[in-house]
Amino acid sequence: MNLTLRVWRQAGPDAPGRFETYEARDVSPDSSFLEMLDLVNEDLIAQGEVPIEFMHDCREGICGTCGMMINGQAHGPQALTATCQLHMRTFSDGDEIVLEPWRATGFPIIKDLVVDRSAFDRIIESGGYVTVDTNSAPDANLIPIPKETADLAMDAAACIGCGACVAACPNGAAQLFTSAKVAQLNMLPQGQAERYDRAEHMVEVMEEHFGSCTNMGECEAACPKGISIDFIAMMNKDYRKAKFRGRRSA
Amino acid sequence: MTVLDSRVPDGPLATKWEDHKFDMKLVNPNNKRKFEIIVVGTGLAGASAAATLGELGYRVKAFTYHDSARRAHSIAAQGGINAAKNYHGDGDSVYRLFYDTIKGGDYRSREANVHRLAEVSNNIIDQCVAQGVPFAREYGGLLDNRSFGGAQVSRTFYARGQTGQQLLLGAYQALSRQVKAGSVELHTNQEMLELVVVDGHAVGIVTRDLVTGEITRHSAHAVVLGTGGYSNAFYLSTMAMSCNATAIWRAHRKGAFFANPCYTQIHPTAIPSSDEFQSKLTLMSESLRNDGRIWVPKDPDESRAVADIPEQDRDYYLERKYPSFGNLAPRDISSRAAKVVVDEGRGVGPLKNGVYLDFADAISRLGREAVADKYGNLFDMYERITGENPYEVPMRIYPAPHYTMGGLWVDYHLQTTIPGLFAIGEANFSDHGANRLGASALMQGLADGYFVLPYTIGDYLAPQLGQPKVEVTAPEFDEAEAEVRGRIDHYLGVGGSRSVDWFHRELGKILWDYCGMGRNQAGLEKALSEIPALREEFESDVRVLGSAESLNSSLEKVGRVADTFELAELMCRDALTREESCGGHFREEHQTEEGEAQRDDENFAHVTAWEWSGDSASPNEHREALVYEEVQLTTRSYK
Ligand SMILES: Cc1cc2nc3c(=O)[nH]c(=O)nc-3n(C[C@H](O)[C@H](O)[C@H](O)COP(=O)(O)OP(=O)(O)OC[C@H]3O[C@@H](n4cnc5c(N)ncnc54)[C@H](O)[C@@H]3O)c2cc1C
Numbered sequence: 095m096n097l098t099l100r101v102w103r104q105a106g107p108d109a110p111g112r113f114e115t116y117e118a119r120d121v122s123p124d125s126s127f128l129e130m131l132d133l134v135n136e137d138l139i140a141q142g143e144v145p146i147e148f149m150h151d152c153r154e155g156i157c158g159t160c161g162m163m164i165n166g167q168a169h170g171p172q173a174l175t176a177t178c179q180l181h182m183r184t185f186s187d188g189d190e191i192v193l194e195p196w197r198a199t200g201f202p203i204i205k206d207l208v209v210d211r212s213a214f215d216r217i218i219e220s221g222g223y224v225t226v227d228t229n230s231a232p233d234a235n236l237i238p239i240p241k242e243t244a245d246l247a248m249d250a251a252a253c254i255g256c257g258a259c260v261a262a263c264p265n266g267a268a269q270l271f272t273s274a275k276v277a278q279l280n281m282l283p284q285g286q287a288e289r290y291d292r293a294e295h296m297v298e299v300m301e302e303h304f305g306s307c308t309n310m311g312e313c314e315a316a317c318p319k320g321i322s323i324d325f326i327a328m329m330n331k332d333y334r335k336a337k338f339r340g341r342r343s344a
Numbered sequence: 345m346t347v348l349d350s351r352v353p354d355g356p357l358a359t360k361w362e363d364h365k366f367d368m369k370l371v372n373p374n375n376k377r378k379f380e381i382i383v384v385g386t387g388l389a390g391a392s393a394a395a396t397l398g399e400l401g402y403r404v405k406a407f408t409y410h411d412s413a414r415r416a417h418s419i420a421a422q423g424g425i426n427a428a429k430n431y432h433g434d435g436d437s438v439y440r441l442f443y444d445t446i447k448g449g450d451y452r453s454r455e456a457n458v459h460r461l462a463e464v465s466n467n468i469i470d471q472c473v474a475q476g477v478p479f480a481r482e483y484g485g486l487l488d489n490r491s492f493g494g495a496q497v498s499r500t501f502y503a504r505g506q507t508g509q510q511l512l513l514g515a516y517q518a519l520s521r522q523v524k525a526g527s528v529e530l531h532t533n534q535e536m537l538e539l540v541v542v543d544g545h546a547v548g549i550v551t552r553d554l555v556t557g558e559i560t561r562h563s564a565h566a567v568v569l570g571t572g573g574y575s576n577a578f579y580l581s582t583m584a585m586s587c588n589a590t591a592i593w594r595a596h597r598k599g600a601f602f603a604n605p606c607y608t609q610i611h612p613t614a615i616p617s618s619d620e621f622q623s624k625l626t627l628m629s630e631s632l633r634n635d636g637r638i639w640v641p642k643d644p645d646e647s648r649a650v651a652d653i654p655e656q657d658r659d660y661y662l663e664r665k666y667p668s669f670g671n672l673a674p675r676d677i678s679s680r681a682a683k684v685v686v687d688e689g690r691g692v693g694p695l696k697n698g699v700y701l702d703f704a705d706a707i708s709r710l711g712r713e714a715v716a717d718k719y720g721n722l723f724d725m726y727e728r729i730t731g732e733n734p735y736e737v738p739m740r741i742y743p744a745p746h747y748t749m750g751g752l753w754v755d756y757h758l759q760t761t762i763p764g765l766f767a768i769g770e771a772n773f774s775d776h777g778a779n780r781l782g783a784s785a786l787m788q789g790l791a792d793g794y795f796v797l798p799y800t801i802g803d804y805l806a807p808q809l810g811q812p813k814v815e816v817t818a819p820e821f822d823e824a825e826a827e828v829r830g831r832i833d834h835y836l837g838v839g840g841s842r843s844v845d846w847f848h849r850e851l852g853k854i855l856w857d858y859c860g861m862g863r864n865q866a867g868l869e870k871a872l873s874e875i876p877a878l879r880e881e882f883e884s885d886v887r888v889l890g891s892a893e894s895l896n897s898s899l900e901k902v903g904r905v906a907d908t909f910e911l912a913e914l915m916c917r918d919a920l921t922r923e924e925s926c927g928g929h930f931r932e933e934h935q936t937e938e939g940e941a942q943r944d945d946e947n948f949a950h951v952t953a954w955e956w957s958g959d960s961a962s963p964n965e966h967r968e969a970l971v972y973e974e975v976q977l978t979t980r981s982y983k
Pocket residue numbers: 384385386387388389390407408409410415416417418419420421422423424425507508534535536537570571572573582583584587588590591627746747768769770771782783784785786787789
């Protein structure tokens with residue numbers, strides 16, 4: 095199949111950006127979306143043009159490195175699918191495809207389709223863990239955890255940190271990402287001791303970097319791992335309790 | 345040739361590690377902050393090591409070329425992690441896990457290391473559960489287990505099909521806690537391009553910032569490499585795209601011996617490639633072999649649709665050849681068996697390059713829902729890639745390069761032949777011998793990082809108390825930086841006609857053809873003449889555009905591929921030198937009448953460790969004899 099790509103090119107963080115048009119020729123419908131971009135890059139190199147930079151690593155939907163806006167949709171048209179898992183059979187011969195980087199104030203552009211998502215790490219550093227030093231853990235089966243709780247914690251833990259939720263949100267909010275970690279740890283017995291501090295600190299750091307949530311729900315629709323917005327409600331509840339507790343003890 | 349000293353402590357196998365922990369020199373808690381340690385890599389091994397060293401009080405600098413420590417190749421591990429908990433009372437024990445691992449490695453690993461690995465396996469599960477890793481549970485709330493190839497007990501802990509992800513996030517979170525506490529300084533988007541050695545000791549590294557291009561020197565009292573494996577030498581593999589061997593290769597060129605480079609694992613269950621431009625192969629977890637049955641048609645000219653092929657015309661070749669392990673035969677054996685049937689022309693799929701992994705029986709026995717509960721995400725992944733629904737038609741699978749048992753040679757302390765340089769995780773050669781069992785890499789990475797290195801490194805550091813670290817102004821740093829800059833300038837200046845990927849793909853084809861699942865003298869010799877020829881072409885005809893002062897993935901790749909050329913040559917040379925078949929190393933000249941691997945214990949019960957001589961064509965060979973005190977070397981049988 096043959097396609098026309100309109101790709102955002104930007105040489106560096108402070109450089110102006112613009113759309114460039116490229117033709118992708120003889121693309122196999124069985125190839126992945128990123129393999130199609132590899133092919134375009136091979137052509138660009140052959141013509142002496144600097145190839146398009148895009149984010150990727152595992153190419154199997156688990157590392158969370160990839161991500162771009164494809165025709166205005168974070169990770170493209172297929173639900174529950176990261177960019178690297180999209181296959182060209184989803185598109186039709188002759189299609190025009192517009193490619194842009196994640197656009198959000200929390201994610202500055204580095205080059206072309208590559209953005210800086212380090213603000214996510216700041217959120218985790220502020221409390222997205224259980225304080226337990228190596229060698230101080232009790233036997234793993236000492237605390238039984240109901241299967242439903244373990245499964246729900248796993249649903250939340252499945253977040254790959256790609257940032258599509260932020261990119262899809264008109265406010266550039268990071269509630270879905272943050273709540274996935276808060277909810278995972280706060281629903282498990284291991285996470286109880288730090289439950290309210292965790293919610294408080296993570297929400298506050300999140301607010302320093304990202305926009306505010308107005309319950310649009312775009313994040314859930316864009317999320318390749320199906321992270322549920324119910325976790326946002328859980329986080330907000332713990333955050334309110336933390337604040338209330340803070341007032342009482344002040 | 346020297347004989348290497350593995351520094352395995354004396355005493356009975358079962359108590360060596362405990363006794364040795366007592367005997368090793370200690371750095372007292374208040375003195376730990378006087379030591380700086382560089383950890384390169386924040387995968388399972390690196391992140392767990394950096395976090396633990398930070399907790400202990402050392403000052404740690406951790407480096408990763410990824411944009412976040414939450415990402416590393418470890419995240420892709422699907423199936424699970426082994427431990428000898430015996431929670432299910434099926435007769436498991438530390439000794440059995442030890443024994444299975446030694447046997448699975450085809451008697452080519454070091455007994456003492458493997459026993460230690462089995463001992464600490466249980467601590468890993470405790471630690472990870474305490475961190476909040478959501479392992480799968482039974483209805484009673486206790487931890488669930490599944491079985492993996494090469495074992496007859498159920499000892500594999502798992503978190504849906506995302507075990508590596510959950511373990512890595514656990515380690516990443518522990519690391520993040522130390523970053524916040526200020527004990528670990530984390531450098532993301534930083535690639536180590538050179539190791540710095542002063543007076544024979546590893547004292548630092550030179551890095552390039554992948555975003556800004558800035559070159560920086562870092563010094564410390566010790567350097568730890570947890571930089572992963574080198575299966576990407578084959579180009580097409582199950583590894584993440586950016587995995588590479590530069591860190592260990594640069595260390596090798598500075599004096600670290602490279603052990604058993606030819607021991608590569610070809611995983612039996614990946615999705616077969618569909619065309620020339622494919623960029624990677626996707627693994628279907630081995631856990632699928634718990635319930636899937638592997639078969640091909642008996643007749644190479646079979647033309648009926650799958651559903652119309654009756655039982656008597658199917659060859660369930662693993663069940664036929666290995667009745668007691670059946671579809672759970674170890675990886676090397678299953679992969680070779682698949683190659684045999686495909687080479688016989690009995691492969692399936694449009695390119696006849698796969699075998700069936702069939703769930704029809706499991707679905708009729710357990711119901712579709714139960715199968716979906718266990719493997720749903722893997723089935724979805726398969727469908728997304730192939731466009732076929734595995735609930736209705738059998739999956740097609742074929743072996744793919746997946747893991748490298750070879751790596752930097754390390755002693756019992758996980759120290760390389762360069763004092764002060766340690767290697768952990770897949771980057772070292774230590775525990776898996778000639779073949780790794782499923783669910784054992786995660787175990788080893790975390791054993792090294794959480795429970796072994798943090799102690800053994802103290803033994804190296806303790807005598808240095810009071811000594812300042814080497815300054816980055818030392819002439820050795822000047823040289824290392826000049827080398828890094830020289831290489832960058834060189835590759836930007838070649839101005840050739842072909843892309844880096846083109847060369848990588850061609851190199852991968854040579855390796856796969858001659859140093860893949862089957863190897864023989866003629867083929868290896870051919871590879872040893874083709875690789876240097878291709879490298880010469882690469883050096884004069886590669887095209888790298890753009891600048892060194894910004895994000896430039898072609899520039900990143902070119903240095904990695906240049907190192908891979910040299911490594912590939914060493915893999916072939918090692919394969920040629922090892923005149924026997926063992927585990928993943930199958931020399932066609934050395935097989936039994938039934939086509940099974942034939943070891944030569946008399947001449948090859950050793951580790952081959954190669955020393956860089958300055959010329960990739962003539963490395964120096966060294967050996968570590970493998971002495972078995974506990975287990976008896978027997979022919980591995982899974983019948
Ligand atoms: C698809 C797949 C599935 C698997 N499933 C399982 C399983 O179910 N069970 C199991 O036990 N094992 C499994 N394995 C194997 C296992 O995942 C790996 O062996 C293991 O995770 C390796 O961990 P590591 O920490 O050694 O290296 P990695 O996770 O590869 O980490 C390497 C780190 O080093 C960094 N790095 C490398 N070079 C440099 C450099 N020059 N400068 C700076 N940083 C650098 C990287 O950024 C990264 O942080 C699987 C492997 C694959 C490919």
